[in-house]
Amino acid sequence: MKKVLAWGILALLLSCGLSLLPLSAQAQCTMCKTQVEASRTEKSGYDTTGLNKGILYLMTIPYVLIGTVGFFWYRNSQKKKQALH
Incomplete structure (x- = not known):
């Protein structure tokens, strides 16, 4: 259980860290990027x-x-495992 909690905390920290990337790393699809470049001109x-x-x-x-x-789903499966033991 502690191992799962540690992985959850690590995943949360990683996702928070990735969300703080510079603005130049924001997502944009090719079609949207082409449209923006065309509208700038x-x-x-x-x-x-x-x-x-x-x-x-x-x-x-x-x-x-x-x-x-x-x-x-994970929490429910853990409760079922504990109920069986």
Whole structure:
């Protein structure tokens, strides 16, 4: 149990550390990057300042949901193991 807790803390620290990377390391797909570069050259281009944050937000939600389901699944399986012993 302590080993699992240590791995969980390590994973949490790693994810927090990775989220503090410089802004230049933010995610952006190829299609979005091409669109942003094309709109920068146009004078009437739309505002693209929040594009990276939107991409990161949309990318984060599935990982949080899968992590939550995995956590409750693990916790439930541990309770069943303890009930059998």
